[in-house]
Amino acid sequence: MKSLYNKLLSFINTIRGKIAFYPTLFSIIGFNFAMLMLYLEDKGISAFIIEHVPELVINNPDTAKTLLSFLTGGIISIMVFSFSMVMVLLNQASSNFSPRVLPGLISNRNHQYVLGIYLATILYNTFTLVGINPQEDSKYQLPGFSVLLGIIFTVICFGAFLYFIHSISQAIQVNNILDNIYKKAKNRLEHLLEKEEETPPEFPDTSNWKSYYSTETGYFQKIAVSNLIAICKEHQIKIKILPIQGIFVLKKVPIIKVSQEIDSELVKRILSNFNFARGEFIEDNYALAFKQITEIGVKAMSPGINDPGTAINSIDYLTELFALRLQKNDKTVISSEEKEPLIAITTANFKEVLYQVMSSYRTYCKNDLTCIQKLFIMFKYLLLQEPHLKEYHSAILAEAELLFQDTKRTIENQTDINRIESLYKSLPQPKTN
Known part of the structure; x- marks a missing residue:
């Protein structure tokens, strides 16, 4: 269970660096909130608001549909413009500085939040628009409160757009890029x-140890240390990790040395605690x-x-x-609680x-x-x-x-x-x- 948790945590840390992660998350929230509001409208929340604060609620279907359509189209326009600015930013950073800085710019959470707010509002307004009944019915209550929330979310989008313009103009400045990397x-x-321990324990000579090979290709990012310590204790073995963290590891090249010969199942279990990625991240x-x-x-x-x-x-x-x-x-040795050296990690x-x-x-x-x-x-x-x-x-x-x-x-x-x-x-x- 602990191994599964660590793998899940490692997977989440990896996908959080993708530009689509937070926009997708916000989109799901926007859709679910739209469904929640449709449910509350069925329960009469707009009627309650009209009874107490009628000035806040639009009670004309044509006006509500026109307004939501206009606002949704406007958000789509500024979202397209924002995405275009992101592409210009990435192209300029790649040309003037280094292509290696792109992952750091793409993973900027503030920019992802802004794009996510756009998408969430578009989905919310769209499904609220779908929920408006165009037919005249004396018993039908227009979802006026949902329309009001759509207007408020759109205003928030405009504010986010202004922040986005400011933030992206700051992000392209080389001093800010250097400062973020630092x-x-x-x-x-x-x-x-x-x-790190003040004086790391001496690790045994590994020249005669058995080597085992990588089953994946990619940038070696991190390892699940606690899982490897548990494996070493369970099977009475010591492990030396051969590639330097961050280096590109090819399939079928030596990746670990083990103090004694182990079967293929244990090798697979050990290597399952290695995290590979196609990108490079300074955080790792x-x-x-x-x-x-x-x-x-x-x-x-x-x-x-x-x-x-x-x-x-x-x-x-x-x-x-x-x-x-x-x-x-220069040496990184991981020990057990009893101060026994179990894992040696090759470092730059x-x-x-x-x-x-x-x-x-x-x-x-x-x-x-x-x-x-x-x-x-x-x-x-x-x-x-x-x-x-x-x-x-x-x-x-x-x-x-x-x-x-x-x-x-x-x-x-x-x-x-x-x-x-x-x-x-x-x-x-x-x-x-």
Whole structure:
């Protein structure tokens, strides 16, 4: 039952990132509310409202039908316009920044809420319109209160549309995109740091362990840790997870190593706790934020965009993320309540993440003195921070040396070279003791 719950929770977290999730949910609510109002109209709610507040209720069938038809058509128009603006936003973000930022923009809940309000109101007005009896009947009571609610919901739609225009104009600004990416990665890193043990237990050597292969293809997002711990305890085994979280895993490649040979049913049970997806989400994989921010900064330096300011902003955000990453261990070992190491998770180590980021900046920004200076300032700041492992500072100095060598080969002006050399030599050296 617990395994089923975790799988259901993982599935819900995945579909919540889809642009159609909340609009669909709101549409169902709008339809059900329309059915509820039709039921209440049969019970005489409009007659009660007319008796006490007659000014609020429309009691003419032709007027009600015309008004609802007009309002529904208006909502459809602004909904089409809103969807068109979303497409323009996604196209512009993909062209100017990076296609990798699209999942974050698509999963913006506020925009989904607005589209959901549109759809819910359209469905409510449509079914309320269907419930109006066009025939003259002295015993027939027009659903005036339902029509009133339709008018109120339409006014709410107009307000949501104004908010949507404001929000979408803010969402396309590169500073807001960088800030959203940074905040998601920061929250994820802080969550991992809270759960991380100060000194993770030693995990046994896995070189002679049996490997088992993936049965799915997709981005490896997350695992159901509690279920895997229960399996390890039940069968007295230890598991090493081979792919790095967020990496694209192909079918029939090694995905786990187990301390002893297990049957196919147990393999299937273990792999059922792995969540694969076709998209990438920073909420599941903080390393993706380094990639996205780097791509935005590098693309800003392309001849077609030529925006060094955005590249410098991206370095500022990377500096803060790297400073937070310095506090995390490169090894992730999950233990039981008795402190016995059961699961080893392969993670992107600090040196590799830093190298991948810097290789892009060294390639595309080595001609721009302002970006080079900003990178050396980043190195200096990181070297002043207390690392979880001393090797982190050695990796930073190695990247600083590579950047200095590339800069000397690229920049010809001696004054610029002297300035860069001064920054390089001012970097604090790690303590030997």
